[in-house]
Amino acid sequence: MAEKDLLLKTAETEKISHIDYFNIAISVDCVIFGYEDKELKVLLIKSDLKEFEGMYSLLGDLIRPGEDLDAASYRVLKERTGLDDVYLEQVHAFGSINRHPSGRVITIAYYSLIDIGHHKLQLSHNELNWHSINELGKLAFDHSLILETCLKQLRERIEDHPIVFNLLPEKFSLRQLQELYEAILGVELDRRNFRKKISLKGWLKDLNEMEKNLSHRPGKLYTLKSKLKT
Amino acid sequence: MAEKDLLLKTAETEKISHIDYFNIAISVDCVIFGYEDKELKVLLIKSDLKEFEGMYSLLGDLIRPGEDLDAASYRVLKERTGLDDVYLEQVHAFGSINRHPSGRVITIAYYSLIDIGHHKLQLSHNELNWHSINELGKLAFDHSLILETCLKQLRERIEDHPIVFNLLPEKFSLRQLQELYEAILGVELDRRNFRKKISLKGWLKDLNEMEKNLSHRPGKLYTLKSKLKT
DNA sequence: TAATAAATATGTACCAACGACACATTAATT
DNA sequence: AATTAATGTGTCGTTGGTACATATTTATTA
Numbered sequence: 370m371a372e373k374d375l376l377l378k379t380a381e382t383e384k385i386s387h388i389d390y391f392n393i394a395i396s397v398d399c400v401i402f403g404y405e406d407k408e409l410k411v412l413l414i415k416s417d418l419k420e421f422e423g424m425y426s427l428l429g430d431l432i433r434p435g436e437d438l439d440a441a442s443y444r445v446l447k448e449r450t451g452l453d454d455v456y457l458e459q460v461h462a463f464g465s466i467n468r469h470p471s472g473r474v475i476t477i478a479y480y481s482l483i484d485i486g487h488h489k490l491q492l493s494h495n496e497l498n499w500h501s502i503n504e505l506g507k508l509a510f511d512h513s514l515i516l517e518t519c520l521k522q523l524r525e526r527i528e529d530h531p532i533v534f535n536l537l538p539e540k541f542s543l544r545q546l547q548e549l550y551e552a553i554l555g556v557e558l559d560r561r562n563f564r565k566k567i568s569l570k571g572w573l574k575d576l577n578e579m580e581k582n583l584s585h586r587p588g589k590l591y592t593l594k595s596k597l598k599t
Numbered sequence: 600m601a602e603k604d605l606l607l608k609t610a611e612t613e614k615i616s617h618i619d620y621f622n623i624a625i626s627v628d629c630v631i632f633g634y635e636d637k638e639l640k641v642l643l644i645k646s647d648l649k650e651f652e653g654m655y656s657l658l659g660d661l662i663r664p665g666e667d668l669d670a671a672s673y674r675v676l677k678e679r680t681g682l683d684d685v686y687l688e689q690v691h692a693f694g695s696i697n698r699h700p701s702g703r704v705i706t707i708a709y710y711s712l713i714d715i716g717h718h719k720l721q722l723s724h725n726e727l728n729w730h731s732i733n734e735l736g737k738l739a740f741d742h743s744l745i746l747e748t749c750l751k752q753l754r755e756r757i758e759d760h761p762i763v764f765n766l767l768p769e770k771f772s773l774r775q776l777q778e779l780y781e782a783i784l785g786v787e788l789d790r791r792n793f794r795k796k797i798s799l800k801g802w803l804k805d806l807n808e809m810e811k812n813l814s815h816r817p818g819k820l821y822t823l824k825s826k827l828k829t
Numbered sequence: 830t831a832a833t834a835a836a837t838a839t840g841t842a843c844c845a846a847c848g849a850c851a852c853a854t855t856a857a858t859t
Numbered sequence: 860a861a862t863t864a865a866t867g868t869g870t871c872g873t874t875g876g877t878a879c880a881t882a883t884t885t886a887t888t889a
Contacts, residue, residue, distance in 0.1 A: 392664060393625055395623055395625060395694075432623065432694070432705075434622060434623065437695050438692055438705070461689065462692045462707045464625075464662070464667050464668035466665060466666070466667050473664065475625055475662075475668070475707075477692045542866090543866090543867095559849075559850085560866090560867085561850085561867085562847070562848060564867080564868085565868095565869095566846085566847080569845095583857085584864085584865095585855095585856075585857070585863085585864050586856045586864070586866050587855090587857095587865090587866080588867085589867090773838095774836085789877075789878075789879080790837090790838090791879080792878080794839085795840095795876090813836085813886085814836095814885095814887075815835050816835070816836045816838095816884050816885040816886075817836090817837085817884090817886095818836085818838090
């Protein structure tokens with residue numbers, strides 16, 4: 370039977386009304402990662418639910434009737450940051466019965482990677498702020514769990530996929546890139562081994578330009594080879 | 600704001616009614632894998648929706664009001680196979696607007712691994728059948744996509760996680776194990792290298808028993824070391 | 830019961846990737 | 860001109876991956 374007649378037959382058989390079945394809301398929640406001051410950060414908003422007084426939560430919203438899941442996440446991102454060309458990846462669905470105090474809400478979690486320095490970045494709200502992932506308290510709802518899950522997936526993905534570049538400006542030095550990997554992974558890396566490994570991946574294009582305006586020897590600048598940031 | 604007042608405020612603001620927001624159903628769909636005759640198989644049911652006449656679909660059901668996501672999948676599995684101690688893993692949420700002909704249904708996809716020879720296995724329905732993954736036509740709904748997604752994830756997971764043992768009987772030979780990996784990955788593997796690799800993982804316990812009742816030289820039997828099949 | 834068939838069991842040599850590790854070079858500053 | 864603080868680079872040992880051939884064991888058959 371699978372999904373056959375799901376909307377009718379199963380409900381009948383089990384004596385549960387149509388209304389009950391639809392009385393579950395669906396949201397998306399976005400873990401929006403950014404990178405600043407050598408720290409991985411996440412965009413959070415102060416919760417104004419009394420149950421979560423003083424706590425922060427992820428950015429999310431209910432899915433609209435004519436909107437698919439990815440579109441809902443892109444919308445949240447666009448509404449909150451003004452950005453639309455962003456990296457976004459679905460991670461997991463969370464559906465514990467009591468995860469939302471106002472009722473049954475199943476949420477699909479995404480993470481996205483954005484460049485905090487992007488000129489179009491415009492936060493929608495003055496209670497929206499960047500928080501270092503190393504200085505987070507407990508978040509509202511099950512958002513601590515969601516964040517952990519997304520962070521774990523991010524850490525796995527960056528080993529094989531050229532996605533961290535979404536967190537950096539167009540041009541960057543190997544030093545910057547290494548510091549970013551260190552911030553995400555929470556470890557220190559050996560410079561020579563890191564450069565060897567990155568060089569093996571073949572992701573980078575040498576721009577034959579140097580960093581400017583530092584008080585030290587400048588490094589070479591690179592950029593991501595293909596425009597495919599996924 | 601995040602999920603704050605989602606159930607009320609957002610709907611008001613956007614002039615979309617409460618009813619609209621809840622008029623989305625949520626299901627789970629299970630890709631139930633089994634292994635038989637050196638082939639990876641999946642349990643499918645003949646669709647009896649007229650839109651999908653002659654096609655097969657995955658096993659799924661709507662999520663019930665008081666049931667979390669994993670519980671819903673376990674229930675589907677139990678109802679369809681009679682088994683309850685199964686390996687189950689959430690993979691992805693699918694929510695295209697028109698994926699279900701009867702209305703908006705978002706589904707959370709899982710895959711599970713079961714031993715086709717398990718003595719408790721009892722299929723619920725005579726239109727439920729095992730299909731080799733190499734001989735599948737197009738499935739109903741977006742189930743071909745769901746199946747592909749789950750299979751891809753399975754292929755990645757088996758490299759690092761001792762999960763394929765859920766598809767085998769308690770005791771098995773290295774030959775059986777290798778044939779299973781070959782069936783899942785769709786490639787042939789070198790016997791010596793395979794054994795070396797498996798031995799490196801340290802997953803197996805040598806039972807000091809031999810296969811019985813074959814017409815060739817019997818192999819040694821092994822079993823999974825820890826009872827943790829995840 | 831001896832020969833045959835069909836599988837199991839096993840080790841080496843080459844190559845790629847990974848981690849540990851130290852020194853010369855460059856640009857800005859003093 | 861000397862100092863400072865960073866960039867830039869190579870080797871060696873270890874490990875994991877792949878390619879590859881032969882001896883052994885059991886059941887079967889002649």
